[in-house]
Amino acid sequence: MLSCEQLHQQLCPSSSRSSTATRAAFAFTALGALFSACSTTAYERGAWQRINTAERRTPDPRPTQSAADRRGPPDPGTAGFDGSLAGYVAHAVQHNPSLRAAFEDWRAAVHSIARARRLPEPTLGYGVFLRRIETRVGPQRQRFSLRQMVPWPGVLTAAADAAAGAAAAAESRFEARGLAVRQGVAEAYWALWLVRRTRVIKREQRELLIQLAALVRSRIEVGRAQLADAAQIDLEVSRLDDVLAGLDQREERARATLIEIVGGSAEIPTPTSEKAPGPALPQADVASLRASARNHPEVLQHRAMAEASDHRVRRARAEGLPSVVLGVDYIETGEAATSAVEDSGKDAVAVSVAISLPLWRNSYRREADSAAARAAAARARRRAAENRADAEVDRVLADVRNSARRIDLYRKTLIPQGDTVYAAVIGAYQSGTSSLASALIAQKNALEMRIQHASAQAEHARAWARLEALAGHQITHEENP
DSSP states (O other): OOOHHHHHHHHOSSGGGOHHHHHHHHHHHHHHHHHHHHTOOHHHHHHHHHHHHHHHSOOOOSTTOOGGGOOOOOOTTOOOOOSSHHHHHHHHHHHOHHHHHHHHHHHHHHHHHHHHHSOOOOEEEEEEEEEEEEETTEEEEEEEEEEEEEOOTTHHHHHHHHHHHHHHHHHHHHHHHHHHHHHHHHHHHHHHHHHHHHHHHHHHHHHHHHHHHHHHHHHHHTTSSOHHHHHHHHHHHHHHHHHHHHHHHHHHHHHHHHHHHHTSOSOOOOOOOOOOOOOEEESSOHHHHHHHHHTSHHHHHHHHHHHHHHHHHHHHHHHTSOOEEEEEEEEEEOOOSSTTOTTTTOOEEEEEEEEOOOOOHHHHHHHHHHHHHHHHHHHHHHHHHHHHHHHHHHHHHHHHHHHHHHHHHIIIIIHHHHHHHHHHHHHHHHHTSSOHHHHHHHHHHHHHHHHHHHHHHHHHHHHHHHHHHHHTSOOOEEEOO
């Protein structure tokens, strides 16, 4: 939009004779500024504050934040990356490219609100009289015109509100992506933890086989065992070596998955041997968890999209009403040929008002109906998302309870029983009342119980991460002794 000074220079060759045109130009400029300021949405003001705050602070990796506090973009300035789960989450929040993309989409959507609320650009025209019109006060030589269309009241505000609704949906998608990144890091972390824990148990099994092989060889020397027994143990050791080599490759795959989600940086520390969480159940009841899941950003984005479509219905209906076109014309007049003419050379200024004629009423109705259908679709998607959230809460709670049950079962019953059986069979083998096959089976079962226990721990940690991602916040728990 032209400034007042530019309009003054173009419309006012003689400022003493053009005060009316000057005032008109200033009024047009003020009109645009007024419309722009008055249609600024409350969401837009709050969104910029949240964006600016998010860019200044370092995101907190802890899952105790509320949804409103998770709006920070990836920020490379976050502190220490120590290989813990919290460190991986912090690194992912700062460097995950999909999270950065979601943040920039939100920022772009907020920027677009200003475009939706502005007035149409004014038009400035210029004309030269090729055949000058002689008047009593002098010949009319050139004309300047300025036109500004003012839409029907409600068009600009509805457009700005629709853009604000789209921006709110983008913000919800950004928040949902942040929760998904945190969940993805936790699942990848515990998958890697399980591979490493399994390898530790398999190495313990190999050491036990080596000890058993030494026992067998001592028995062979006194004629109480056969060479076939030693060969069988060597076979089991070779099979374990193959399993351990495969676990090394599985660790590389799991590590690659973790690297991808935390931001693709190859220079990240190896995960620490973090203790797996014990069996726990949420303190909150199912109804509270469902209520939290129904307020998940993934669900709320559909509400924002429905509201945006409702505002588009308002805009389409308002656009079907007449718009007002305000205009001012300034005609520069030369000096009269005859001297001593009163008002000689006085310029002419005209102010005009026009209205648009919205003849294609059917197209505006169709546009409003289209926006209304999109609003209905968004509301239907929200109901579907709420139903999915309810079902997902039930599914994840079932996983949490089942994994907690399995942890208790292996820790309190199966592992002690397996150790007892193994010790009894080894004692019987040393005394000659049991076979090597029985000892190998007892050893394998005892160590398999430990692997299943570790698997239940990892499953429980991943299920808990999914449950917190559904709720959108940290969930207090009751841990079993």
